[in-house]
Amino acid sequence: MAWHGVLDTATAGQARTMWHRLFHRLHLDVPLLLALAGVGIAGLFVLYSASGEDINQVARQAARLGASFVAMLVVAQVAPQTMRRWTVAIFVVGISFLLAVLIVGETGKGAQRWLDLGLVRFQPSELMKIAVPMMIAWQLADRTLPPRAGQLLISAVLIGVPVLLVARQPDLGTALLIASAGFFALFLAGLRWRILGGALVSLLVMAYPVWRYLLHDYQRDRVLTFLNAERDPLGAGYHIIQSKIAVGSGGLYGKGWLNGTQSQLDFLPERHTDFIFAVYSEEFGLMGALLLLGLFVFIIVRGLIIAVQAQDTYSRLLAGSLSLTFFVYVFVNVGMVIGLVPVVGLPLPLISYGGTSMMTLMAGFGILMSIHTHRKLLSP
Amino acid sequence: MSRTITLKDHTSETQLLTGRVIAALVFVALLLGVVISRLVFLQVISHEHYTTRSNDNRVKLIPTPPTRGLIYDRNGALLAENLPAYQLEITPEQVVEMDGLLEKLQQLVTISQEDLGRFRSHLENKRIFESVPLRFRLSDEEVARLAAVRHRLPGVNIVARLSRHYPRGKEFSHVIGYVGRIDKRDRRRLDETNYAGTLHTGKIGIEKFYEGALHGQVGHRQVETNAQGRVLRTLQETQPKPGKNLHLTLDAELQRAAMEALGEFSGAIVALDPRDGAVLALVSKPGYEPNAFVNGISFEQYRALQRHPEQPLYNRALLGQYPPGSTLKPFLGLAGLEYGVTDPQREQFCPGFYRLPNEERKFRDWKRRGHGHMNLDEAITQSCDVYFYDLARRLTIDRIHAFLSRFGFGRQTGIDMTAENRGLLPSRAWKRKARGMVWFPGETLNTGIGQGYTLATPIQLAVATATLASRGERIRPHLVERVQSPTSRQEAAPTEEALPPVDTVSEANWQRIIEAMSHVVSSPRGTGWRLRDAPYTIAGKTGTAQVFGIAQEEEYEEEDVARELRDHALFIAFAPVEEPTIALAVVVENGGSGGSVAAPIARQVMDQYLLEEAQ
Numbered sequence: 001m002a003w004h005g006v007l008d009t010a011t012a013g014q015a016r017t018m019w020h021r022l023f024h025r026l027h028l029d030v031p032l033l034l035a036l037a038g039v040g041i042a043g044l045f046v047l048y049s050a051s052g053e054d055i056n057q058v059a060r061q062a063a064r065l066g067a068s069f070v071a072m073l074v075v076a077q078v079a080p081q082t083m084r085r086w087t088v089a090i091f092v093v094g095i096s097f098l099l100a101v102l103i104v105g106e107t108g109k110g111a112q113r114w115l116d117l118g119l120v121r122f123q124p125s126e127l128m129k130i131a132v133p134m135m136i137a138w139q140l141a142d143r144t145l146p147p148r149a150g151q152l153l154i155s156a157v158l159i160g161v162p163v164l165l166v167a168r169q170p171d172l173g174t175a176l177l178i179a180s181a182g183f184f185a186l187f188l189a190g191l192r193w194r195i196l197g198g199a200l201v202s203l204l205v206m207a208y209p210v211w212r213y214l215l216h217d218y219q220r221d222r223v224l225t226f227l228n229a230e231r232d233p234l235g236a237g238y239h240i241i242q243s244k245i246a247v248g249s250g251g252l253y254g255k256g257w258l259n260g261t262q263s264q265l266d267f268l269p270e271r272h273t274d275f276i277f278a279v280y281s282e283e284f285g286l287m288g289a290l291l292l293l294g295l296f297v298f299i300i301v302r303g304l305i306i307a308v309q310a311q312d313t314y315s316r317l318l319a320g321s322l323s324l325t326f327f328v329y330v331f332v333n334v335g336m337v338i339g340l341v342p343v344v345g346l347p348l349p350l351i352s353y354g355g356t357s358m359m360t361l362m363a364g365f366g367i368l369m370s371i372h373t374h375r376k377l378l379s380p
Numbered sequence: 381m382s383r384t385i386t387l388k389d390h391t392s393e394t395q396l397l398t399g400r401v402i403a404a405l406v407f408v409a410l411l412l413g414v415v416i417s418r419l420v421f422l423q424v425i426s427h428e429h430y431t432t433r434s435n436d437n438r439v440k441l442i443p444t445p446p447t448r449g450l451i452y453d454r455n456g457a458l459l460a461e462n463l464p465a466y467q468l469e470i471t472p473e474q475v476v477e478m479d480g481l482l483e484k485l486q487q488l489v490t491i492s493q494e495d496l497g498r499f500r501s502h503l504e505n506k507r508i509f510e511s512v513p514l515r516f517r518l519s520d521e522e523v524a525r526l527a528a529v530r531h532r533l534p535g536v537n538i539v540a541r542l543s544r545h546y547p548r549g550k551e552f553s554h555v556i557g558y559v560g561r562i563d564k565r566d567r568r569r570l571d572e573t574n575y576a577g578t579l580h581t582g583k584i585g586i587e588k589f590y591e592g593a594l595h596g597q598v599g600h601r602q603v604e605t606n607a608q609g610r611v612l613r614t615l616q617e618t619q620p621k622p623g624k625n626l627h628l629t630l631d632a633e634l635q636r637a638a639m640e641a642l643g644e645f646s647g648a649i650v651a652l653d654p655r656d657g658a659v660l661a662l663v664s665k666p667g668y669e670p671n672a673f674v675n676g677i678s679f680e681q682y683r684a685l686q687r688h689p690e691q692p693l694y695n696r697a698l699l700g701q702y703p704p705g706s707t708l709k710p711f712l713g714l715a716g717l718e719y720g721v722t723d724p725q726r727e728q729f730c731p732g733f734y735r736l737p738n739e740e741r742k743f744r745d746w747k748r749r750g751h752g753h754m755n756l757d758e759a760i761t762q763s764c765d766v767y768f769y770d771l772a773r774r775l776t777i778d779r780i781h782a783f784l785s786r787f788g789f790g791r792q793t794g795i796d797m798t799a800e801n802r803g804l805l806p807s808r809a810w811k812r813k814a815r816g817m818v819w820f821p822g823e824t825l826n827t828g829i830g831q832g833y834t835l836a837t838p839i840q841l842a843v844a845t846a847t848l849a850s851r852g853e854r855i856r857p858h859l860v861e862r863v864q865s866p867t868s869r870q871e872a873a874p875t876e877e878a879l880p881p882v883d884t885v886s887e888a889n890w891q892r893i894i895e896a897m898s899h900v901v902s903s904p905r906g907t908g909w910r911l912r913d914a915p916y917t918i919a920g921k922t923g924t925a926q927v928f929g930i931a932q933e934e935e936y937e938e939e940d941v942a943r944e945l946r947d948h949a950l951f952i953a954f955a956p957v958e959e960p961t962i963a964l965a966v967v968v969e970n971g972g973s974g975g976s977v978a979a980p981i982a983r984q985v986m987d988q989y990l991l992e993e994a995q
Contacts, residue, residue, distance in 0.1 A: 188400045189400075190400065233600050238441065241441060241602075244422060245430050247422050247423060248422040248427060248431075249430040250423055251423055281423065286419055286424060289423075297412065300408065304401050304405065313397075316397050317397075320404070327411075331415065334415055340415065
């Protein structure tokens with residue numbers, strides 16, 4: 001296809017400058033790197049404001065960012081072929097850790113999510129965010145696409161088991177991301193539209209019994225309050241209303257950095273990580289929000305280009321699924337803050353305060369970079 | 381595992397993937413469009429709504445507590461109201477340094493250790509944007525002192541709130557109960573959101589039983605405040621739904637008269653309308669001052685009440701369990717007629733004592749020399765114990781149990797209050813279960829005169845009397861006539877399921893017993909003769925409940941016995957006899973004699989109701 005060739009030419013032209021050769025040796029993809037760095041730095045500024053000018057928090061976050069970039073660099077060195085060989089092992093290890101958490105895990109904040117490995121506390125559900133799409137890609141890579149019924153069934157199990165294990169912890173947000181990752185891999189592999197439609201219909205049909213019998217009370221409450229925050233303005237709807245006020249008061253250009261009045265004191269500690277986009281919107285307005293969203297979109301599109309340009313099915317499926325999952329991350333968090341999506345508890349990638357998910361995220365980008373820079377054919 | 385190696389068609393697979401990527405991009409663009417339009421809606425179109433006049437201001441969400449429903453008596457006299465008062469409150473999120481602030485405040489206004497303790501425990505439970513009260517009922521001077529320096533104390537608010545007040549105090553304390561500040565236990569059972577702005581909840585009595593109706597529903601407002609928290613304007617508000625008003629069946633004047641009639645004695649009086657079970661008066665003496673509880677009674681005051689020998693916190697009308705004594709005789713007489721073990725003509729000779737066949741033990745009559753030959757009417761009128769020892773023996777305990785149960789003895793009456801005792805109606809089965817022993821014939825005799833294990837609460841006695849008055853129609857006593865919403869004027873009367881009437885008793889037998897009870901008052905030998913000059917007909921029965929037993933041959937000399945050990949005096953009655961409109965039970969603790977002490981008290985109550993208040 002015509003436009004496909006255009007992209008290749010662009011890449012070929014870039015390979016020639018010295019800087020680009022250096023970056024290529026390090027297996028770093030420049031556009032992606034710059035965009036990620038941009039988001040990270042913006043995040044540090046916002047965090048400074050949201051934390052009430054607490055330089056220590058910002059320093060900690062910067063350290064985490066640094067460590068995550070290093071992780072990305074390390075992962076980028078690993079060739080996709082190596083990743084492919086290790087896929088099954090990683091997946092099995094991940095599942096075992098998940099089971100271990102359910103049986104032995106530490107309970108933090110009323111959910112069993114952590115494993116204390118002595119030096120480090122480790123969330124196996126994070127690992128599954130990468131292991132699942134890898135596994136699906138691995139499973140589909142050898143056969144012809146689109147996948148047939150038998151493969152679909154296997155894929156469903158490979159996705160379903162970790163999703164259920166994680167959802168039981170209970171960690172709905174991460175379970176949703178794992179399910180998305182797996183789903184996107186299947187979708188990009190050519191899951192038939194008919195099957196997709198059928199699955200959607202059966203999901204809608206299942207919605208009612210799930211609503212009544214499977215959801216906890218507080219989860220049901222969240223959905224109802226999301227649909228109408230005014231219903232419980234002093235209880236569950238409080239954060240949504242406060243968030244909308246903060247976002248709305250930002251206007252076109254925002255109140256300016258450090259000048260947000262709504263966001264400083266009204267948020268309770270757990271929430272100031274997830275609702276940070278509200279702080280950003282209040283201080284930088286619609287223009288700022290569009291700019292940030294633009295950066296995120298650039299990252300996603302770059303990832304999809306990498307997927308298209310990849311040279312084997314495994315890499316394509318993996319790259320595509322990771323990029324689209326990143327979009328889900330952004331959409332769910334931003335949507336939650338502006339009242340489009342029920343409160344699920346997903347942090348804003350690279351900006352929200354917190355470490356474990358940042359590491360896995362950047363590892364994912366490392367994979368993307370690895371896929372892109374390990375390609376054999378570069379000439380048009 | 382063997383695999384079929386299929387040659388892949390790279391071109392078509394690439395095309396497939398690319399197609400899918402495009403589809404995904406379209407989807408992404410769509411969702412992005414939704415996000416952007418939402419942002420535009422919030423930040424451009426609705427911006428005016430969310431913006432504040434100055435950059436230092438903020439928008440807050442505050443709860444608006446509903447006003448608590450009022451409580452009236454049946455004639456509209458106010459029994460519980462809400463009076464405005466100023467209180468000192470603190471909003472934690474605006475306070476720079478709490479301890480320093482508290483010190484400064486203590487120099488301006490008296491703050492007790494208890495106030496501080498309550499304040500701190502409240503702090504833990506509220507969200508930081510909610511204001512927590514530190515001191516209630518500020519005097520005008522204190523308000524002025526605080527207002528002068530308030531601008532230097534961020535987070536301090538002087539708030540006008542409504543405070544619950546009981547104008548009739550002690551008289552109604554046991555019925556209405558009181559509200560008190562919400563504590564940890566209450567918090568666990570109350571709905572956090574609905575009570576977000578509320579500080580008090582019903583703790584006991586009607587205030588607690590009808591808490592749901594009285595409280596109403598919380599409202600809220602979105603307001604713009606300046607940096608000190610002063611409200612500048614309201615952006616949006618939802619009105620609270622005020623609590624519903626209660627109209628009680630109680631008659632405040634009757635209640636007052638009953639309380640006065642008891643005089644120096646402790647005891648209880650329950651008066652009902654036998655036609656529908658409306659409670660006209662419910663008195664337990666001594667009462668206590670409920671207003672002291674509203675904002676937190678001091679520890680010393682509470683201890684004093686708890687330790688007071690007359691137990692003012694104990695609701696005798698619903699919880700006091702007394703041996704009914706001779707007041708049980710009309711019911712037993714009715715049982716005797718119904719089961720055919722006696723008839724109106726049969727005579728029993730009463731020499732002053734009774735013996736079971738083949739036994740030595742004498743069961744004494746209160747009249748040492750005996751009453752002589754007695755028929756049923758005379759036995760009731762003069763309260764002859766011997767007749768009833770014999771009647772009880774013929775009936776046997778299980779038939780007594782079965783018959784008296786139908787009048788509600790041994791069970792809760794179901795009155796709309798938070799606690800009532802069930803009394804005790806013994807039987808063979810009960811004794812085996814409760815004491816692990818067999819029933820003795822002598823115990824039946826004691827039951828025959830309302831002593832022994834038998835216990836009844838004043839409300840039970842009143843309800844049983846009402847059943848007699850209406851010749852078998854059973855009622856459930858209730859205190860609330862109607863619940864009225866102050867805004868919509870909508871009314872609701874509490875509905876109850878009907879109780880099965882005592883319908884096995886013949887018309888004639890009801891008549892005989894009721895006549896006997898009239899003779900108690902009208903006959904010169906009747907134990908209630910003191911009431912004979914009433915301008916209306918009364919049917920009643922005196923009772924004297926033994927507090928402690930004396931040996932067979934000893935005399936009971938009232939003057940010698942210490943007051944705490946003197947018998948309780950009881951009296952049940954209804955009037956007028958043909959169409960009764962009031963049925964009551966009076967229990968006078970350590971009053972001595974039913975006829976000389978309890979009956980005149982009952983007369984005062986009935987006079988108030990039937991004479992003073994023109995029906």
